[in-house]
Amino acid sequence: MLIPLANDPRDYAWGSTSLIAELEGREPSGRPEAEVWFGDHPGDPAVTPDGRTLDSWIAAEGKDAGIPAPLPYLLKLLAAASALSIQAHPSKAQAEAGFAREEAAGIPRDAADRTYRDDNHKPELIVALSDEFRALAGLRELDATRRLVAELGEGAAPLAERLNGEDAALSAVIGWLLSDGADAARDVIAAAVAGDSDEFSAELDLVRTLDADFPGDPGIVVALLMNLVTLRRGEGLFVPAGVLHAYLEGLGVELMAASDNVLRGGLTPKHVDAAELVSVLDPAPALPPVIRPRDVGDGVRAYDVPIADFALYAVTPGVTPATVPLDGPAIALATSGAPVVAGTASQDEAVLVPGAAVLVTPDEGAVRASGSGEVFIAQPGR
Structure with missing residues (x-):
């Protein structure tokens, strides 16, 4: 059996006004169109031809059709014109513990300061549909980050000091930036905006763009610690539990485990729980997790x-x-x-x-x- 699915684009502020419309061959709506969800997630389930949402259809028809409820995945179209929040997702065990803790504390699941909205993990894969899809993914190798920060001069001295030493803990640096390091972060941002580098010109250009969109946000300095990635059409980026990431620009197909657990690390007006982010963060520097089919x-x-x-x-x-x-x-x-x-x-x-x-x-x-x-x-x- 084949069941056609439809849904309306979600109008998050970072969404593109043109990319999804161009894919679908229609006139743009004039509003940001960020994501189209094809799945049964209760946050925005797809709609079947008889008008039922997919979660309702599966509840009524799924058992006879051999379909579990809920689906273990959520498929999306994603179109970014500006940066999404820097974020990481918990492991399954971390999600179960965090969800139980917040349930016991009586925090409403739709509360702005709620972190764990379900008990599932959220690994995700995005595949570029545009000729280029730009993202931040994972923490850059430490020696390269030290070179970048050194080029920023005296304005980045407090950050450089925290990155010194063989045992420099990037998770501790990120926790400091997002909690007590706001003043130092503004100095680093100013140095990067005014800076120049042959090796890191793309990273400094990104800081200028982010500072225009999120003036003085400490997450901009977190972005300076991350790998800047450009996917070509058909290439994928896989983000497992604990890996910091942020999509920046482009159109892609996104597939993820069915969860809404997001721990943010800046570039957003939404709730940032620095301590909880650090607790789930994988602090190991690594190459970007690019996947070729x-x-x-x-x-x-x-x-x-x-x-x-x-x-x-x-x-x-x-x-x-x-x-x-x-x-x-x-x-x-x-x-x-x-x-x-x-x-x-x-x-x-x-x-x-x-x-x-x-x-x-x-x-x-x-x-x-x-x-x-x-x-x-x-x-x-x-």
């Missing part, structure tokens, strides 16, 4: 991620159809052309346009894509 069949590429919550495939059918076996309920989302998606058991099919999606029930056994264009298929991982 792996060919797994004719016209089928897989994005390998080390979790069981979700799997993502990019499908570009050729002369012969491309087939993806199912490991559970899948959502197919078209991103170009006019792909024809079919279930191999029922032979039911749907012609998709860019931005259109269908739920494919697991009893279909596999999804077959033909025609032209590209379709992304999300389903549970193995």
Whole structure:
């Protein structure tokens, strides 16, 4: 069975006014369009053709169709024109403990200062649809960060001092910046805005942009500690638990575990709990977690991620159809052309346009894509 899904874009302030409209081939609405959700998450469930939300449809029809409730993943289109908040997500164990703690404290789940809104982790994968997708991901190798900070001169001296020593703890530096280091952060930002560097020119340009959008925000200095990443179309960025990240600009397909647990580290007017962020943070410097797809069949590429919550495939059918076996309920989302998606058991099919999606029930056994264009298929991982 194939169930068409639709949803309206969410109008977060950082959203693009054009990227989703261009993908869908329509006139822009004039408002920021940040995300379109294709899933059953109660925060904004997709809508089925009979007018029911997907969570309601699954509650009524899902058992007979072999669909668990809720789905273990959430698929989105994401379009950023400016930076999202710097953030990290907890592990499953951290989420369970934090959720139980806040439930016991009686903090309403929709409270502005609530951190754990559910008991799940939120690993996520974004794949670039635009020619370039810019992001911050993970903490830069420490020697490189020391070189960057040294180029900022006396204005960054307090930060440089905290980064000295073989045992310099980046988590402690981040905690200081977000709690007691606001004055020092403004000095570092001023030095970076006025600074010049051959090696780190892109990072300093980013500081200027962020300071225009978030004047004096300590998170701008947190951004200076992070890897600046530019994805090319089709490349992915996987963010596991504890890894700091922030999307900056571009259009992408995002797939994540179904959770709303976000610990923020700046670039936002929302609640920042520095101590809790530091408690879940992975402070180890590492290369950006870029994922390039792996060919797994004719016209089928897989994005390998080390979790069981979700799997993502990019499908570009050729002369012969491309087939993806199912490991559970899948959502197919078209991103170009006019792909024809079919279930191999029922032979039911749907012609998709860019931005259109269908739920494919697991009893279909596999999804077959033909025609032209590209379709992304999300389903549970193995």
